[in-house]
Amino acid sequence: MSEWRKDPIVDRWVVIATERSKRPSNYKEIRDEKSSNECPLCEGHEKETPPEIIAYREQGTGRDTPGWWMRVVPNKFPAVDIEGQPYLQERGVYQFMRGVGAHEVIVESTKHEPGLDTQSVKQVEEVVWGWRDRSLDLRKDQRLKYIQIFKNTGPTAGASLEHTHSQLIATPQIPSEVNAEITGMNEYHNRHGRCALCDIIAQELREGERLVAENRHFVCFAPFASRFPFETWIVPTEHQSDFGQIRAQQVQDLAAMLRSVVRKMTLMIKNIPYNIVLHTSPVNVQDDHGNYHWHLEILPRLTTIAGFELGTGYYINPTPPEIAAQALREIQEFYPLQKESELEVARYV
């Protein structure tokens, strides 16, 4: 059981775990957690996760057995509950509701590898399809208003399992960070009659100094106001609000670019910790979010979010994005041959 609680002053919700509450003594255990041969995400350990939600697997293989290459399971220690209704309750100045939501794990490889950089492009495509399929399925649940897809790589970036995986948490509210982007893009549209991110792409292509990569359907650049050293965004060049509308060719291009950027980052700084955040339009809400432009934010965690950042919401970035982009452009990624053929199996859900 968990509870959503709203900050009484600012637009910020917090999920409070009320059941598996961690007493002081529990913290050491969590932080000492190590991955091992007993990794529950490895092939052959399917029974150690909750029953799979979907898997892309060879025909004839059974649920929760080997034969898959991309697998989505409920988080074993979910921050939110799939049961119940998100009815707003009040007590004095405070507002709260049941901790309704979905918390899932997308297992990105059968093998115990730490990142996307060692996966084949084909395999990264499968991961992107997994994100899309879960996004399309979860929005059928009218209680959910946003589907936050994210990835934590490395302990510094919050990964508690080493085996490469991404997660999604679907929430019954539109998160404040997403709301801020929606408001900003709407205001920009009202002022200029154009999409802010479309204009940003145009300027980045024109100026070139923050550009990292470009392919048929995507642009990758280090944002002008990067919060983190080597922060990059991957943005569809075509205006598209909803990640769920991604097309097959876009999936190919996104996977190729994502793998390439992550690979360059990892070649540059070994075991670089990073988060990936997918920002897309909300679901199951009346408002039209046609001005929104979905994108992927890759956020390396080489600096610490400390008192200044928590107090102000501002960031100190010691690496100008122009230098970050140049470094990323100059690094030559190498592509060791992968046995991609084993993935040439019909994908099914």
Place this chain on the structure above:
Amino acid sequence: MSEWRKDPIVDRWVVIATERSKRPSNYKEIRDEKSSNECPLCEGHEKETPPEIIAYREQGTGRDTPGWWMRVVPNKFPAVDIEGQPYLQERGVYQFMRGVGAHEVIVESTKHEPGLDTQSVKQVEEVVWGWRDRSLDLRKDQRLKYIQIFKNTGPTAGASLEHTHSQLIATPQIPSEVNAEITGMNEYHNRHGRCALCDIIAQELREGERLVAENRHFVCFAPFASRFPFETWIVPTEHQSDFGQIRAQQVQDLAAMLRSVVRKMTLMIKNIPYNIVLHTSPVNVQDDHGNYHWHLEILPRLTTIAGFELGTGYYINPTPPEIAAQALREIQEFYPLQKESELEVARYV
């Protein structure tokens, strides 16, 4: 030299260091940084910091020599520049300005100790006086609109020096987190005709379950929507917008409470990493911020700010504030005798 850059979509400024830009290879060095006997903040090492701005020291002792007990110096690696004018510039969709601001270090002890918990209450009072004096002095500079006082304790919380110290960064804009609190408190005041934080204090005193401590002038509680396990706020019971207006009795009570809470936290979890953030009203702005209520946020860093938090602005907190408050209430702090007499010297700036 540094540059303030505004995010083109959301209300977020980033300081980009343009001179001491960190190339990939520099990151390892930063993270391996260890404190040693050569600590520049220790007594006797005064020449290793930039010349002191103020110090509380024994009469007859000279600037940048021993004899001080609280010392404020410019940060040796400032994120912002004290020189220049914050003129807004534009290039296409982007806005930026010179990285104007102040970045100072408040040295909280002559000795190489890691936290406030081992300081005497008297010494913590001196630190609070130091914060106040710098706040009153810096606001004479009309370019500065906000003075963010903060403290990072432990590497996880962003401290690069072990020797107990706090910092301040004064900015030419009102930070977005502060703006959000101002807006929230103004809206609450418009709706209810009262201060949100005054009402929160009343409810916390009434309900009691999140209360940690109370003295003449301050209340300490674990906020209802705590972002972090064992997060606590210290709030003046009297409505006061501007920390700079703190009175001598309040300084005494704040110091006693702050030291007590930090001590309890440290007794509970050894070397607990934490940030302290002082939120107060802006300076040098036309708007009246009389509805604002200053406070101190103590933010233990036992959990990681990861993809979900960065993507949504929401937090997952595995420890309910009710349990955190109870644990903090129950822990008995002990007060080893300190040589407080050595501080009974007239304080002067």
